[in-house]
Amino acid sequence: MFDNLSERLSKTLKNISGRGRLTEDNIKETLREVRMALLEADVALPVIREFVAKVKEQAVGTDVSKSLTPGQVFVKIVQKELESAMGDVNETLDLKAAPPAVILMAGLQGAGKTTSVAKLAKFLTEREKKKVLVVSVDVYRPAAIKQLETLANEINVGFFPSDIKQKPIDIATAAIDHAKKNFFDVLIVDTAGRLHVDEGMMAEIQQLHSAINPVETLFTVDAMTGQDAANTAKAFNDALPLTGIILTKTDGDARGGAALSIRHITGKPIKFMGVGEKIEALEPFHPDRIASRILGMGDVLSLVEEIEQKIDKKQAEKLAKKVKSGKGFSLEDFRDQLVQMKSMGGMMGIMDKLPGMGNMSDKIKDQMGDKITVQMEAIINSMTPGERERPDIIKGSRKRRIAAGSGTQIQDVNKLLKQFTQMQKMMKKMSGKGGMKKMMRGMQGMMPPGGMGGGGGMFGR
Numbered sequence: 001m002f003d004n005l006s007e008r009l010s011k012t013l014k015n016i017s018g019r020g021r022l023t024e025d026n027i028k029e030t031l032r033e034v035r036m037a038l039l040e041a042d043v044a045l046p047v048i049r050e051f052v053a054k055v056k057e058q059a060v061g062t063d064v065s066k067s068l069t070p071g072q073v074f075v076k077i078v079q080k081e082l083e084s085a086m087g088d089v090n091e092t093l094d095l096k097a098a099p100p101a102v103i104l105m106a107g108l109q110g111a112g113k114t115t116s117v118a119k120l121a122k123f124l125t126e127r128e129k130k131k132v133l134v135v136s137v138d139v140y141r142p143a144a145i146k147q148l149e150t151l152a153n154e155i156n157v158g159f160f161p162s163d164i165k166q167k168p169i170d171i172a173t174a175a176i177d178h179a180k181k182n183f184f185d186v187l188i189v190d191t192a193g194r195l196h197v198d199e200g201m202m203a204e205i206q207q208l209h210s211a212i213n214p215v216e217t218l219f220t221v222d223a224m225t226g227q228d229a230a231n232t233a234k235a236f237n238d239a240l241p242l243t244g245i246i247l248t249k250t251d252g253d254a255r256g257g258a259a260l261s262i263r264h265i266t267g268k269p270i271k272f273m274g275v276g277e278k279i280e281a282l283e284p285f286h287p288d289r290i291a292s293r294i295l296g297m298g299d300v301l302s303l304v305e306e307i308e309q310k311i312d313k314k315q316a317e318k319l320a321k322k323v324k325s326g327k328g329f330s331l332e333d334f335r336d337q338l339v340q341m342k343s344m345g346g347m348m349g350i351m352d353k354l355p356g357m358g359n360m361s362d363k364i365k366d367q368m369g370d371k372i373t374v375q376m377e378a379i380i381n382s383m384t385p386g387e388r389e390r391p392d393i394i395k396g397s398r399k400r401r402i403a404a405g406s407g408t409q410i411q412d413v414n415k416l417l418k419q420f421t422q423m424q425k426m427m428k429k430m431s432g433k434g435g436m437k438k439m440m441r442g443m444q445g446m447m448p449p450g451g452m453g454g455g456g457g458m459f460g461r
């Protein structure tokens with residue numbers, strides 16, 4: 001998601017010229033481009049209008065300090081507005097109710113409700129240590145109940161059986177009863193969707209809602225549906241007191257419009273986003289991080305969190321200690337990371353989150369595919385422990401030996417060393433006080449004067 005938007009914005013924002021201050025004149029063209037980029041990303045019109053107006057209002061007359069370019073100042077304003085359009089901060093689920101806290105899922109058929117129920121159940125079990133029960137009231141398709149049962153078994157959470165002959169309200173109240181008696185913390189109720197918004201469906205879910213009084217009513221919506229997503233969200237929001245939104249399929253080639261429109265249209269926060277078909281592919285939605293991702297600055301924080309979740313704890317601690325102590329991040333650590341990356345679903349899965357990766361061409365992405373990870377690992381394996389600790393000693397003859405040993409070319413070794421150096425720099429920035437912030441600033445520093453884009457990527461383009 002966001003690839004196109006990100007690419008367009010980065011190209012646009014560096015075109016601002018002039019010095020001193022932002023004026024109506026020097027941002028006019030850029031604002032027009034921003035508007036076009038948002039239109040192309042399928043953002044709803046009223047949202048675009050408000051967005052552009054706000055950016056303009058803030059930009060005009062803003063002084064540009066000596067150390068920044070007008071482009072950089074403008075980017076900051078755009079970033080802040082992107083964040084606020086998406087709700088500023090991540091809002092978590094409110095599960096403080098007397099157990100079981102009931103979560104009701106709503107949305108069209110195929111939006112990803114059932115999948116998201118399983119993802120949420122896993123998320124709450126693992127990260128919040130909740131005891132979770134799931135139930136399906138989708139009595140129109142027997143396969144739907146079975147689908148949830150299979151998923152529940154896969155992730156080892158409670159499944160309350162139901163049958164297509166029962167009424168949704170009866171099923172849900174029986175499930176609540178069961179949850180109470182068996183001390184479940186959370187009950188997630190999966191519902192039936194239709195292909196389009198229709199009165200029957202809305203009436204049914206409204207009745208269900210008032211019968212079970214959920215603490216969270218989550219509207220699940222497919223990011224791929226763009227403008228439509230905004231319209232459906234409006235219909236559901238009018239019918240139900242939604243408490244939040246799950247935006248699914250953000251891993252696909254959705255243009256990102258839904259993420260920017262939905263908050264504006266419903267006034268409700270996007271709480272999670274689905275980032276893949278697998279059950280672990282669910283992430284809390286952080287507007288600030290998404291905004292930097294859109295602007296091509298990468299979603300480093302989510303990446304760090306993901307790494308924390310998935311990588312070997314001991315290794316992570318080792319690395320954290322090293323980074324903290326300011327000691328060098330060695331090629332050995334780099335290789336460990338590559339291996340970990342593989343276990344995280346490969347490089348591709350995390351690339352979009354890296355700064356400067358968003359607006360990389362697909363061709364380059366292919367070249368950075370998982371084959372490259374294997375090659376990088378081979379190169380590091382061909383080094384001596386000394387070389388891994390002190391890569392600066394790797395010169396001509398050593399390079400030749402390493403290339404031969406790993407079946408690669410000298411250029412490949414050079415490339416790896418360059419990537420490693422960039423990674424090392426980043427690690428250094430992360431180690432100090434306020435490390436993350438400093439790092440983000442550092443990243444901006446890597447951008448060419450005039451704004452974003454260009455050769456700022458971590459893996460050097």
Ligand SMILES: Nc1nc2c(ncn2[C@@H]2O[C@H](COP(=O)(O)OP(=O)(O)O)[C@@H](O)[C@H]2O)c(=O)[nH]1
Binds near residue numbers: 113114273277
């Ligand atoms: N790529 C991707 N596919 C998803 C995501 N969420 C759901 N899906 C897929 O979307 C399809 C419909 O999902 P399902 O949960 O059955 O939708 P429901 O009808 O709303 O219950 C399934 O093939 C899911 O695997 C996601 O975040 N990313």
Ligand SMILES: [Mg+2]
Binds near residue numbers: 113114138
């Ligand atoms: Mg379903």
